Amino acid sequence: MSNAVTRARPGTGGRTSAVTMLIAAVGVVVTVALFAAGQRAWEYRSPASHLVLETVDACVAVLVSYLVYGRFRRSGSRQDLLLLQGFASLGLANACLALTLAQTEWVALLGLWLPPPLRVLGALLIAAAALLPRRSARSAWRRWLFAPLLGVVLVIVLVVLFQRENLPGSEQVAGGFRPPISSHGHPALLITQVVSLLAFAAAAVAFMVEARKRDDVLMRWLGPACALGALARANYLIFPASGPDWVYSGDVLRTGCYFLLLVGAGREISRYWGAQAEAAVAEDRRRVAREMHDGVLQELGYIRSELAAFASVDEERVGRIVASSDRALDEARQMLVALGRAGDEPLADALERAVEQIAERYGVALALELDASITADTEQRHALVRVAREAVLNAVRHGQAERIRVRLAQEGKSRLLEVTDDGTGFDPARRTSGRQGFGLTSMRERAEALPGVFRLESTPGDGTTVQVRW
Template sequence: MVVPVVAIGVLVTVAVVAAGERVLEYRSPASHLVLETIDACVAVLVSYLVYGRFQRSGSRQDLLLLQGLAFLGVANAGLVLTLARSNSVEALGLWLPPPLRVLGTLLIAAAALLPARSVRTTTRRWALPPIAGVVLVFVVVLLWLGDRLPRASELGDGVGLPLASSTHAGLLVAQVVTLTGFAAAAVAFTIQARERDDVLLRWLGPACALGALARLIYLIFPSNGADWFYSGDVLRTGCYLLLLIGAGREISRYWSAQAEAAVAEDRRRMAREMHDGILQELAYIRSELAAVASVDEARAGRIAAAGDRALDEARHLLVALGRAADEPLADAVERAVEQIAQRYGVALRLELDASVAADSAQRHALVRIAREAALNAVRHGGAERVGIRLGEDGEGRYLEVSDDGTGFEPERRTAKEPGFGLISMRERAAALPGTFRIDSRPGGGTEVTVRW
């Protein structure tokens, strides 16, 4: 994201410098007012959203970031005052934004450069009052100075003025400081975005880069008039729009995390209910069969086998409910087949490539296929060794389950007596979408292969 945004910003800056005058320059108080309003609203909105993030994290970085954005928002709002005709208000609108903008930029740079640290709980409650206090002090001081401050008419409107023609050193210093602060923040946030999985940081880097380029244009072609609209304003608004996009992505991720947490909690609740209810009842039924086995031993054996299968499935569901939603496919497959191997005393041979990935629906289907194939090998094939392979080759990803059991004739079994397990595996494989193949012969073991 940083490279294309910076490339576009650099091209615009080079075009402005090469032209020797402002690109898109024209006198439009209404357009300038619209952009200032957009910038102010976005800065205040993003600072409010970062405030919520700060309340959750307690991070010093978030605290400095929200305060810096708040100062920038107030500075942009203050520029609207330059459209007023009162001398005192005009001076306030001209001289209030620069110090607030410098302070906001320095706070953002500090958020990017200072080491990560948590702040005290009491500090979280007092994150916003200092902003209002500082703004109030600036306003009082500027109103007190009043007519002693230079007016815009005395500085010149700045139209077409090169850097050397600027008439007030204070404004140039403010531009240099904000340019340096945004540039440092852009570099620092970009480096942090590579090291941390943080959506907002990924957008702060390019946003600060555009802010730095906008300040560069303002520095080369300073303007003290509020009636003029030109390319520097476009880059500055682009900076705030990128901040808005980053804040939107942050909100989206937050609510996604909340939904995932709610689902995980519901899964844990279901797992507790299953453990305390269904599993206990199944275990009781299985234990009571011993008392009636003498009446009809064959039927009792079939019921006991069904009870074992039900207990096995219930335990598998219990483990699945407690499993993390983003568990790697290799770990999920290994966990499922190891349970079977331990229960039935089967030797396992695992060749699982941890880099093979699958989404949650595919992972569930593949684990069920691996489990069903391993159970069939033990229950119907009498296998003593089961091999599981998970990998990727030129034809795609694959899952292979092989055994040394008695085997069978797949064509005859499918035509005359289609087992539900085979049908289930075939349907799950088709839904991946993928292909299902079973190779077996009497006395030669069985190999089940799924490709997707």
């Protein structure tokens, strides 16, 4: 992802705000209900379930960290750097649960006291990524990405080891059921929960605002995820966990936060590979266009110029060949233009460009009535442009038209493309063979494949009307 700010697509920022506020409202209602019912209304003793939740959270945090690492390698932005370090801190904190299963006392103590400061650090880094201006990070950070995190971990380990005699163990930190917000064991745990709550809440609001400004898939999911993260910390404050054997509402809400992060990561990966595929297709289209310009077009132009030398031998036959060469050149040029255009070009713009080229080449008056609000997918747009071009070319070459009107409109539940000319017209029942007959058949087949309905009206001496309704 580049450093440039990309505008959010219409509606995406509003949907993100709605989802974030909905999640926050539901979480608040659930928390109030649990508070009113008491802690024992929702608690479940299962060491295995607690271990599964922590493992899932750690795996998701590592996955998101790896994803953000790729973003940082491409963008070099400070925001992605802070997100990377924040998610890495959260993943490391969740992974530390395995240390509490160790038989060695000081290792188990590390498993108890390492996660809280790491979670606070992760929450603060994510909040910083949301609140600080988006700027480029120094190039040196590409080499020393995790140096600050490793330094903090080392400091925490040293403090815990030197102060292990003064730090309570798991049985002292939370010794069973307590009334809400009455006692929380060690005050350091209360401080970490409060700081994490404030950091996640600030990040949720900031990411919600950021989603309105930029079309960034991951940012749109960070807001709701941080809202759940803040609610999880609020639940931990009201219902402090009694240890790794119990599962509480805070654990479930925290896992919900990581689930939203997983969804955001999946959407980000999907968009990235979609963009890669589109870039590969665009590059291939440009390559084909270059080859066609330097090969086929040059040869057709040479054939067209050399035919003039044979005009005195058989002028009528040479004229037909010259006309065929002109048509081939026109088709080749149209293919070049189509190859060089973006795949999401609006239908009205594509029709205007296609028919104006023909009108300018043959010097006919052109009236356009194109409704820009009408959309069509790539295949439909291609078919409609080909029908419009064929109708205009037939009007010019076979009908000697001087004025052509092209209309694109919405009529009820259907859409209409109409090409009308003031040419000589013809009798459709006695359709001529050759190029014109094949052209009419091709237009009909393209219209029916939309799926749509093809209609042709023509009277000798009174012009022709071609309609496609889909």
